[in-house]
Amino acid sequence: MPHEVHAVVAAKRGAPVELRTIVVPDPGPGEVLVAVQACGVCHTDLHYRDGAISEEFPFLLGHEAAGVVESVGPGVTDLAPGDYVVLAWRAPCGSCRSCRRGRPWYCFDSRNAGQPMTLLDGTPLAPALGIGAFAEKTLVAAGQAVKVDPSARPEAAGLIGCGVMAGYGAAVHTGGVGSGDTVAVIGCGGVGNAAIAGASIAGARRVIAVDIDDRKLDGATRFGATHTVNSRGTDPVEAVRGLTGGHGADVVIDAVGRPETYRQAFSMRDLAGTLVQVGVPDPDMRIELPLIDLFSRGGALKSSWYGDCLPSRDFPVLIDRYLSGRLDLGGFVTETIALDEVESAFDKMRDGRVLRSVVVL
Known part of the structure; x- marks a missing residue:
């Protein structure tokens, strides 16, 4: 059954973002549904909002996220409901020429969910970096969800999904x-x-x-x-x-x-x-x-x-370093905010007042 959830949408170039109700489908083959716990506000989200990346509006923003797997689609064997994950915008395909040469961090065909998330009227949303995590739930390819130690605070852990890893x-x-x-x-x-x-x-x-x-x-x-x-x-x-x-x-x-x-x-x-x-x-x-x-x-x-990273290899390592006190992920979190405060977080970002505002759901 599709899920109606609240999410942050950039409807048109340069316009303030809007808190909208969207429809997230149940996971299909190779997909997972993730209940988002926290998502950092990244400059890339602002670039999407301003039309600096593409003109495929409307965008579902947010990509620097941690959460819990809620359900998995057919064929997904390495994730299960309840797994704590950080979302990655690189999910190597395993079969392109770069992957076959042992360089999956340069994958030319990174995987995303095949089904669209939509507005209530059925308009497809373009998820930022293939994720779209300024939402209570999001749908991603299984390879985008990387299991990490569940003792890591989500507002800190999610940041390795983009800026910290880069x-x-x-x-x-x-x-x-x-x-x-x-x-x-x-x-x-x-x-x-x-x-x-x-x-x-x-x-x-x-x-x-x-x-x-x-x-x-x-x-x-x-x-x-x-x-x-x-x-x-x-x-x-x-x-x-x-x-x-x-x-x-x-x-x-x-x-x-x-x-x-x-x-x-x-x-x-x-x-x-x-x-x-x-x-x-x-x-x-x-x-x-x-x-x-x-x-x-x-x-x-x-x-x-993306820091030439391989998320399945690198995310757990960075989380371990965070938990051991060697990597101060918490130091990147300037403030925690609600979903409806993303636009004001963009203003603070432009002014250089924050390292990261983090949406906590």
Whole structure:
């Protein structure tokens, strides 16, 4: 029997989101129905609301979620009602050319639920990142629901479903930060602080946080930054070089995603250093760099898509680190809110007043 639940819907480009009643079907083959307990408010949700990702309105927003499996569809054998899960927007298919080559974190055919969730009049909803979890219940592919330790608080656990995993993975997986490395992270929002935490856990000797907001820089030290640079009044490239013996950092992570921060990251690398872009740029942004510098500096320029993660492998590990006190997931939660407060949470996000607002149901 279909389920009528409350959910946050972006009906048209740039308009305030609405709390609507939607219809969620029972799970079909390979699908699971999840009762959502908490869902973080991510910048990606704001991009959907503003039409910066696609024009497939109306959108069912929310994707950074934890909850409990309520029922499973035919063919689902590794999940059962009552399982505590974090939702992932990557569910490797196992059969594409990337999966067959042993690189499922680059899967080209990630799985989503096949049945649509709809408005009461039958209008199909496009779920954000294939999830749509600003809702009391949501329908996902079984591979998107990753079992984790049920003792983790849902408002903290859900954050590894997107922002924390993206930043942490940018440092650990994409950047390959290792013991003794020097690391600089530009942008100290949720993703940037997760990169700082990942670099610290991976054994970086020096982790330099770069931002234009002293409040964010103060917060970055909580996640493992050893040094901070306010780039509003200081040349961040020279500052990072000064903190690394004049050489530059081994790994620089751009968690902002703007041409100016990318150029800064490019220049503050050591010779043969690695630049990782994990901040999401606007589609119309362009970058121009001298080709001779690309050639002569060596190293690697990488983009990190979801932290190059494999959710089934990485989510339980991050939850274990949270529960052991090594990863401060709770530190990312600025406030908890209700479903009808998502629009105001977007305002706080734009103003830089929060790391994460988290909807608790």
